Amino acid sequence: MENIKIDSSLSFGGYNWRVLDIQNNTALIITEEIIEQRPYHDAYKDITWSDCALRKYLNDEFYDKFNAKDKSRIIPVINKNLDNQWYHSKGGPDTQDSIFLLSLEEVCKYFGDSLSKLNNPGKNQRYWFERKDKNNSKRLAKLHGGGYCWWWLRSPGRVNVKAVYIFGTDGNIGIQGNNILKGNIGDGKCIGGVRPALWLNLEL
Template identity: 35%
Template structure:
């Protein structure tokens, strides 16, 4: 009986084997004869034995093996006192076999149904939610990214990414919104991020004129189009307002302009060269800084780790940007 059962059902994973064994144990109550019960207990015991240290398989193997031996003994005693037992068993074996086949059929159908469901949008959502709940943020992130606006996937995606950022250390590379970011600083319940890879082709200002950070077109772009396209609504809700003060150029005396309050900004020369220099080791391309250059129509930039205080003309588009942002991780 056990060999027939095994031929009809070949579980592939430990989860499937374990579930198969559990279902068969429940079905044993339907059997009335000790011989059939002994065979099923023996078959199930072998499954648990194969599973080794998986979950409580070791304990269940010992329990099933014990019950198989008990029912074998009872079956033998029953035959000694009742010579018609063998004949009765032959008559009932066909019925028992059909019951086992029905149970296996139900299990196979259930496995197929689960397999199909997990590949539907609701199934992916359920799996992603489970991964998020159990702290498997990497798998949760990948699934939520494919679900788009389904239900509250965007909100859960933001929560998943924040979960990763909370656990990550300063200097780590993390995902948030449409880009990878480096963690520059953690302070209380907030984190400062800077774009990992510089983005090419941005002018500081779209016109060659006297300008400051307050009035430049790059500030308008970062806090408008860039903010909207990079982060979902839920993610934008975590981005903090940051008070920005731009210092005058200490070498040329060029004015930094009025202070601003922004969500997205650029690093200043002190942050890039001193405060976060160790983290920004890959700052190897010409990138705009927020400070003014030698003239009011220029802005500082960083080139291969060095601050260029004389700056470039603000309309130069052969430059890169590395947006920075403070986010709440409450």
């Protein structure tokens, strides 16, 4: 594929994707839009990415929407699932994924560089995502066919019945997390947005 570079857009498998990283003729890509809305898990219980219903859906039903040629270009990877740095909730074991959600660390790395704030939080650490991070606007995403909406990351929130997410109004990172089953109970639009990510072979 020609003219593929970081932050460019490409079409693959019927979706438009944003290129986040390129390594050895492979690219990390994420859908430009929120493609659908789903809960992180199908029950209100302690859970990590490795066992959640959304991971199973992405690696089974969603993956099977791609044709054989496209599947051959999707590279399975081992994902690290770190504990929440501020609340120490468990991230769970490493996982092998063909399709996945970005982690807290990855979204801080690839949507501008916010890793220094993640790794060196200030005294008002709960709020730096909300009020001060210059990269917030880069994380905004629209629901397919609609307006801006919040979307899930795979990292745990402050407890393991919550998962980290990106606010829909201004792109802040909700490090405390939303309810894995009902999402943000207070806003009436309770189900979180899904932006799948994958590593794509650029040579095929």
